[in-house]
Amino acid sequence: MTTEPQVLQASEWDAWYDILVSAFGSEESSEERELFRSLTETERSLGVWDEGRPVGTAGAFSFRMAVPGGAVVPTAGVTMVSVAPTHRRRGVLRSLMRRQLDDLHAAGEEPLAVLTASEPAIYGRFGYGLAARALEATIDSSRVSLQLPPGLEAEAAGLRLRQSNDPSSLQSECEAVYARCVAARPGMLERRPGWERQPLLDPESGREGASPLRCVVALRGEEPVGYARYAVKPRWSDYDAADGDVLLRELNAVDPAAHAALWRFLFGIDLTTSIEAGGRPLDDPWLHWVSDPRRCAPRWTDTLYLRPVEVGAALAARAYAHPVDVVLEVEDTFCPWNTGRWRLSGDEKGAVCAPTRDAADLALSVRELGAAYLGGTSLAALARSGLVTEARPDSGALREAARAFFGETAPWLPHGF
Template sequence: MQHHRTTQPPAAPSARRRERRHACPGNAAPRRVRSAATRANCCPRRFGPLRAHGEEARPRRCAAPCPLSRSGPSAAAGWPRPYGRSTFSLVAISILTGSIGAAAPPGQYLGWTCAQAGVDRATVTTTNPLLRAPAAEEFPAMWRSMVDTFSESAHDADLTLETTLAEPERCLIALDGDDIVATAGIFTRDLTVPGAIVPIAGVTYVTVAPTHRRRGVLTEIMVRQLTELHEQDGEAVAALWASEAGIYQRFGYGNAAPRASISGSTRETAFRREVDLGTGRVRRLGEDKVRPHAQAVYDALRPAAVGWLDRPDKWWARRHYDPEHYREGFTEQRYLAHEERDGQVTGWASYRVKGEFERTGPNGLVALLDIGATTPQAQAALWRFLLDQDLVRRFRRRMSGPDDSLQHLVLNPRAVETEISDGLWVRLVDVDRALAARRYSAEIDIVLDVSDDVCPWNAGRWRLTAGPDGAECAATTDPADLQLTSTELGAAYLGGPSLAALALAGRVRELTTGALHTAATAFGWHTAPWCPEVF
């Protein structure tokens, strides 16, 4: 699913395009369908710049409904439809008012008939894809469509595993005839946030087929998911991993837990003199023997590890799933356990090795997949074992946090090359419930003025009264102290990106002197968030 557009010089409008106009009931004169005036005045949720302190949020809109905007629940979310080309061919997902699961009547476009739009029905071609949840027996076809869109090959063993994880009742497929042209799903997960563990909607399987891109399908899916979560009192927080980092910010997702990828030469990784490796030992075990120990260590760490997800048995099975086509030339997964003298296991790791040789000798690469330890000694000993293996000269860990412990173990910090990228993206579905669910580093009593084009129930002012022991959040009419959008709230939710840093980038606006410092301190946390697994 590509989400970029090639910029080309504008072509001179043809006579036919100049003639194709619609008379908008709220405007004094007809306007061209794609004119800036139409987009500004007719589309329901086109906001101007950040409003002044104390000013009401008022979208600029027509006095009457625009026939080129959606009707029904999706219109409330405020997303304009993409306009057609040439013969005004309209391709859209049928989220028709009150008629989910039924095909649109000929000539009907998202609840507006051709007559209402002022278009000759004979000139309209409709291939309305139908958006609905798949039946359980349709999941294999949905999964294969998703894999194909990601330009990967489908393997039966992968499908068998994925079937144990999928929740078809929380999935969506878009059908164009018998063809699945878009997919999306949600995993029911728990996420560690500052001071608490909250249920989240883990958004996944999101694809749009190349044949149906640039037609608003993704927007329909995103709005549908968030609206249903809100209306059904579902999870107050949604989260996802993005195939392309620029896609989901427009839907209110913020980069809450950046991902770090570390690498380097093992020859430069001498530890600091004071590092204590303890008196335990590192053992290689089979997957069946290491998993119970890994689960116990993981569960002990998770309550304080912001960004970590719950990992029941089926997710451990996925984590240790090891088909040949996953290995990229490396060995099978190998497993380590750190065992104390009394037999207690205080750490585990999983990794792969790729053996390579150059003219001067071995140049093997060890790739760390997973590591956790309940003591500093176990953490250091596991790292030392991985780095000291014979024939290994390089190391790599693609899934880590910005504050990886190896940076602080080595004498030469330059030995650990670190690349920071986006990681877990977080979306507050219901601002009040989400903000009240976490804890805060300092006492705070602040009014937030939130803009949210996708989830209009979040738009407005919210008073957050919170601290280390609890939080309350409720709508208010009091003057605001900070102004921001749902995207910035999502980014700051796990205590990662600072509100002060976002303000420096112009993404948060301080309305009351000192409010930014107070909020940045309270929203921050003593550990950097990171998520160790993609879902």
């Protein structure tokens, strides 16, 4: 056996995808399989083969991701990574990650790579840092109410809601809202052609007793300004009292009034006493409207992991909340072309970043740089954890860089891959 990855051929896709499904121990519907067959970029997909059978897989999607400042940057969405259980600890995963990052570097078109991790412990050694988290909550809507400011209450009441049990009938309205939201939220991915089908996947085998997917759109006049996709899971107590759940799958809105109108709708769905909300941004507006946050059981989970493929291009692609002029000494053992000193100069209008021989102000690994890149992780917090070192503690460089990197809006990934 050789661990040298090979580019996937279209005729090999079924066997390659079967290994992926088996490695994750998951079930898949025919709809999911058909969708991911159509979305797979075979020229960006790799396999390791042993005696004609695939034993390792990895791929990349060609995405564009919002970064602080509103730019939307070409980004490799690392995906479909697996190793057959019979071939663990033979260097298969390392060879796939090595080939993938070398190919990205050679192409020079995507300064960032991102992934969602089934096992977070795996990817740090390849330079990926936790860049975005998501909020989960179980809201007791029978005992928790929304308390909106009077002006917002009136504005939300002025919006019109359109609900459908056929989400595809409102797809164009939802996609228009999603597109408007992307630049305002670091971590959001543009919806590339074909990906608009993913949120509508709703195989019956995965519903676990819930209803088919439903959709509601908020309209200001005839303009869509928000939407929510959800299901309802009916349940009855021993005394025949309704005790169902609203399962929120997706919610996007362009302004506070649209958010408020949609959350008020979810709280008011008949025969339900709870809202299961997963994958929400850490600064979701409802957190400030609920009457009792303890009865919402908020908790966070990791979502997006990011690594700069090209440090200079990555840091120059985003804007910075405060003026910054700092020399970063970056360690990147897996992608040594990034190792060295980089002078970053920028502000809210843009930035430049280039190699330098000047003395370093801060030292950190590419993993910490990836964690801080979208503005959701503070460089100061990483320094307090011993992961960022300030060369001259009295220089103020750490404070300057931390203020510049940190974002006013929490990064968020609502678009799985």
